Amino acid sequence: MTIVDLTSMAKPEEKQQDRVNVIVKALNEDVPGDCYQCGKCTSGCEAFILLELEPHKVMALSKSGFIDELLNSKVLWTCVTCMKCKERCPQNLAPVDVIFALKNVAVASGKQIHTGYSNMLQAVLGTGYIQKPKEVVGRENDTATRDGLGLPPLPQPKDMQKLQQALMKAATETLR
Amino acid sequence: MTRIGLYLGCLIPTEQYAYEMAIREVLPDFGMELVDVEGVACCGAPLRHINLSLTMYLSARNIALFEKDDLDMLAPCPYCHQAVSETKHVLDGNPELRKNVNAHLKEEGLTYRGTLRHYHLLDLLHDIVGVDRIKEKAKVSLEGLNIAAHYGCHLIRPNDIPRPDDSENPQKMETLLEAIGAKSDYYNEKLDCCGAHILLNESESALTKTGQKLQAVQKHGFSGLATMCPWGHRMFDSKQDSAAQTVGGSLDVPVIYYIQLLGLAMGKDPASLGMNLNRSPVDRLMAPREGV
Numbered sequence: 001m002t003i004v005d006l007t008s009m010a011k012p013e014e015k016q017q018d019r020v021n022v023i024v025k026a027l028n029e030d031v032p033g034d035c036y037q038c039g040k041c042t043s044g045c046e047a048f049i050l051l052e053l054e055p056h057k058v059m060a061l062s063k064s065g066f067i068d069e070l071l072n073s074k075v076l077w078t079c080v081t082c083m084k085c086k087e088r089c090p091q092n093l094a095p096v097d098v099i100f101a102l103k104n105v106a107v108a109s110g111k112q113i114h115t116g117y118s119n120m121l122q123a124v125l126g127t128g129y130i131q132k133p134k135e136v137v138g139r140e141n142d143t144a145t146r147d148g149l150g151l152p153p154l155p156q157p158k159d160m161q162k163l164q165q166a167l168m169k170a171a172t173e174t175l176r
Numbered sequence: 177m178t179r180i181g182l183y184l185g186c187l188i189p190t191e192q193y194a195y196e197m198a199i200r201e202v203l204p205d206f207g208m209e210l211v212d213v214e215g216v217a218c219c220g221a222p223l224r225h226i227n228l229s230l231t232m233y234l235s236a237r238n239i240a241l242f243e244k245d246d247l248d249m250l251a252p253c254p255y256c257h258q259a260v261s262e263t264k265h266v267l268d269g270n271p272e273l274r275k276n277v278n279a280h281l282k283e284e285g286l287t288y289r290g291t292l293r294h295y296h297l298l299d300l301l302h303d304i305v306g307v308d309r310i311k312e313k314a315k316v317s318l319e320g321l322n323i324a325a326h327y328g329c330h331l332i333r334p335n336d337i338p339r340p341d342d343s344e345n346p347q348k349m350e351t352l353l354e355a356i357g358a359k360s361d362y363y364n365e366k367l368d369c370c371g372a373h374i375l376l377n378e379s380e381s382a383l384t385k386t387g388q389k390l391q392a393v394q395k396h397g398f399s400g401l402a403t404m405c406p407w408g409h410r411m412f413d414s415k416q417d418s419a420a421q422t423v424g425g426s427l428d429v430p431v432i433y434y435i436q437l438l439g440l441a442m443g444k445d446p447a448s449l450g451m452n453l454n455r456s457p458v459d460r461l462m463a464p465r466e467g468v
Contacts, residue, residue, distance in 0.1 A: 023228055027262070028269055046369040050381045077225075077377050080385070082369040083333035087343050094334070103225050113226070116376030120222050124234075128217030130186040136193060138452040144193060149450070151196060154189050155216045162284050163217065163237075167230060170280045174229035174273065 012065025016105055020062060023101035026175050029094040032063040041085035041095045051078035055085045055095035062098050071106040077114065125164050128157045177209040180295075181247035183238060185219050185256035185406075192406040194450025198435040199252055199297070201448045205313060206305045210250070215241050219256035221330075235263035236277045239294075240286040249294035252435075254331035254405045257296045257340075264290065265337040296331060297435060298404055299340035302348040310355045314441040318357040321461065323437070324398040325349040325360050326389075326412065328405030329369055352434060353402060356441035360402075365392040372407040380422060386411040387423030400430035400461050402437055409433060413456045431456040 021031040041055035042048055053075055061070055070076060076099055085095040107113055120130045133146040133154060146154070157163045188196050203210060220234030239260060242249050251257040267274040268290045278288055301310065327346050335343040344367070353360040371385030390412060393401050403409040411419070413431035420427035432454060439449040446452070446462055 026228065026270070026273060027266055046385070047374070047381075050384055051374075051378060078374060078381070080329075080369050080371060080373045080382075082329040082373075084329075084367075086334045086336075092336075100224055100228065104227055107226050114377040117225055121226055121230075124218050124220075124223060124230075129190065130218055130222050131190050133189065134191045136191055136453060137455075139455045139457070140452060142452060144453060146189065146193065149193055149197065151189070151193060151200075152212055155212060155214055157217045158215050159284070166237075166280045166283045167233060169283070170229050170233035170277070171227045172229075174232065174276045174280070176276075 010066055013068050014065055016067055016071070016109070017062070017065040019105050019108070020067065020098065020101045022175055023104055024094065024097050027094070027097050029097050030092065032059045032093060032098055034091045035059040035063055035093055036091065038090060040088050040090060044084040044088055046080045046082045046084065047078045051075070053078045055099070058099055058102070059093065059095055062102065067102060067105075070102050071109065071111055076103050076106065125167065126160075128160065128163065129154070177204075177207055179209045179211055179247060180250050181213045181242050181245065182210045183213065183216060183219075183242070183249050183251045183256060183260075185251065185253045186222070187406045187410070188253055192409060194436060194453040195252065195406055195409065195433050197448065197450035198433055198439050199250075201444060202435055202439045202442065205442065206309060211245075211247060213241055213245060213247065219251075219253075219259040221255045221259040224259075231259055232263050232266065232273075232277060233280060235259045236267060236288040237281060237284065237286060239263065239292045240281055240288045243289050243292050244286070249292055250297070250300060251294055252297045252404070253407070254296060254328040255407060257294065258330040258337075260292075260294050261337045261339070264292065264294075296340050296404070298327070298331060298348050298352075301352055301438075302340075307351060307355045310352065310438065314356040314438070315443045316441050318437070318441055321358040321399045322397070323353050323358045323360050324363055324393045324396070324401045325353065325366060326370070326401055326403050326405070326408055327367075328403070328408045331405060332367075349402065349404065349434065352438075356438055358437070361396070361398070363392060363396045363398070365389050368392070370405075370408040370411040372411050375411070382411070383415060383419045383422040386415060387419035387425070387427065390416060390419060390427045390429050391423060391425055393429050394427065398429070400432055400458070402432055402434045404434050413454055416456050429456060430454075430458045430461050432458050432461055437461065
């Protein structure tokens, strides 16, 4: 990711920028317009050193509407969601929420995402949870299961099909 | 007995069994009757990467189920707790959004009212149970132990939606550790992230973060690391060996849920606290510690 786009002849992608802003505003957060590039977010970013995530650049590109490059970049998916950027922004902006919104827009526009994320979605649509109860191994290599430990059964949604339908509707109709 | 609804989310009831066992074992001693609420599902936080509306729907749905039964919620997972806090923050301040979410909830016969009170273990123990009652119950001295605190990012940030402790200088966990006779020194890496969030797609970087924090805890000479988050616990405890390989060092840090340590201090049978399920060398925290 670079800020080269800012000096090129690229045109802002206004439609996608609007979509990002709708999602950010739904969280009662301000859109990136007020970012003055102080870099405080990046200085505390937990994903900066290892993964080169620079939230202030994400803010700059989002603010100007040059987000196509971001949507295609893997860097959005390196955010560890520690929320330090949101906590520390002197303008009360929320880079982490902008990054989440960009990911949502990337998914909605059909960009390929890591199968781990789509698997979690499938699991929730199928069972209500991101995974089924597992057999685990303790430090003496003894195995244990939920039942075996005498824990009560996992609560289940009453009507999985209804939950599925409601989720599908919620996904497309909640934020308009 | 105070009735409180237990909302475990996904990770605790599908693999972090020790956390659940210790909660169910310890809290009744403080007059809490834990109620399992029927029909709940994922809190939606893991789906926030894909679509924020899914997160809000699932959290609003769980909240509605608790409100229907007129129960307060204990959400011992910071990730779930934050999803509930944020959903409440958003829906209570945005009538239009609330209307939209309720329109979908209606298909499942549910309504979000916004009356729920919810807690994490941190504020439940510190603010509701209270340090004095914890001191009273702690019979076995943990003197000589110096335990590092790991809060979990989602438990303390962001501060603009109410969180159970301060975002930059949380202290409740240290207070709770001191209440059971342990020491808990400050260390510079206290607020560092465990890396769990990117384990799916950037596993090496995730494990590097885990390893670096554990190396710091080890270097400072702590006796162990206490957690209150199933995601962080999974990284520091279950994945400690992989983290050691990733950072190329040897790691040997006992990692224990705070509630397990509280149970030990209360003289509970380690098996009832799921102590055999911790992968890290927690025996050191349990063995008689005379002369330490």
